[in-house]
Each structure stands twice: as C-alpha cells, then as structure tokens.
Amino acid sequence: MKFDPERPIYMQIVDLIKKKIARNEILPMNKLPSQRELAVLMNVNPNTVQRAYKELEDEKIVVTLRGQGTFVSDNPALVKKLKNELANKALDDFFIEMKSLGFSNAEISHLISKFLTEGIDDNAAKS
Template identity: 50%
Template structure:
C-alpha cells in the first residue's frame, strides 16, 4: 500500500481515519483480527510506535479490543460501531456545511443544491 500523508495532521490520526473507514465500509467487520503493529507499520511505511499509538487510541475509544497473546480485534459491540458511523457522518456533514458557507452559500441554497443533486438520475439512490 502506498500512502501519502497530509503534513498538516498527525500521521497516527490519519491512520485512525483509515481504520475507521475500513470498519465502516465493512472491510474489517466486528471481530476481525487486525494486522500486527509491525505489519501495519510496514504497510503504511511508518514507525511501529506510530501504529502502537494508533491502536492504543482506538482501544481507548472502544473501537478496538486488545486480547493478550491473541492480537488486536475490531470490537464486536455493534452499538460502538453504529456510534462511530454516526460520529463520522456528522463530522463530514459539518465539514461540508462549513465549506459551502465559506463560499457564501446560505443553508437554503445548500439544501436546494442537495435536493437537485438527489434528483439527478445518476444519484437517485440517495
């Protein structure tokens, strides 16, 4: 995997975002064993300490569970995963709204734009 990191954000946070995405998309379903710290560090091309910090932070938030002698696993707690989905959705919507408002668009204009987007034949599944 070739990852390009954004210099304006900590690398461990960007790895967290990648792991969150893997979980939300179902690429790593509940109970999935994650790669070892060293293996993931090689995949990302980072120091193992960075991945260790990432795993520790994700364990602290309940997204991952570390089982002594077995490895690191995605939580099997569906409520935690649903909460993560909601949190990420809210964050992305807020970023979108802030960006549109910074371009001078009112909430009514944004709403109208979303409605138009949804009516487009290419996006009728929303």
C-alpha cells in the first residue's frame, strides 16, 4: 500500500474504507479485516489501523464488538450518506478543475450533455 505522505495514514485508511462502503464493496453488517490483518496488508502499525477504526466508530460508520471484530453499521441511511458525500466531493473537484480552465457554467453544461449523449467514445475527442 502506498500512502500520500502529506496526509495522516489513518485518515487515508478511513477514506479508503468509506469509499469501499459507498461503492457497495463492503456491505452493511460485514466484518472488516481485523486490526492486525489490515495492518499487515497495508504494511502499517496495528495502532494506526486502530486509530482509523476508532475514527470510523466515532462517525458511527462501524461498530466494534470487543473480542469479535469491527463491523459496518447496519444503519440504512449510512451508505446513502457516504455516497452523497463522495458524490459532492467529485462534483466539487470537477467544477473547480473546469473553472480553473476557464469554462463557464454554460460550457460545462454543454460538455456534460455531449458526454451523456455520445457515450464514452471520448477517445476521438481527446486526440
């Protein structure tokens, strides 16, 4: 696992797990890897994983059962909320990038429409 040295590793683990839940790659009630397992997988200290899991627990995204493991919350609103958060971030990032390139709202709107109708055959457009 490669981590961005600019941001705390434990926060990157938090974001990674949030993303997996938002993408339905980890379902509600599923068990996350144990702290030790994930620490080995990601090549970090178990304490760092615990910090990430603690943060997820504080945010009510997981529940921890001592001696049993850490599980994705069974809150029906949870996945939806995470999806929305990540969608808003993607939306934000996209608009910031487009604005920085000097595109107006109208132009962005037009490009989106074109993209949606023409599909993903954008290779021609790029070259």
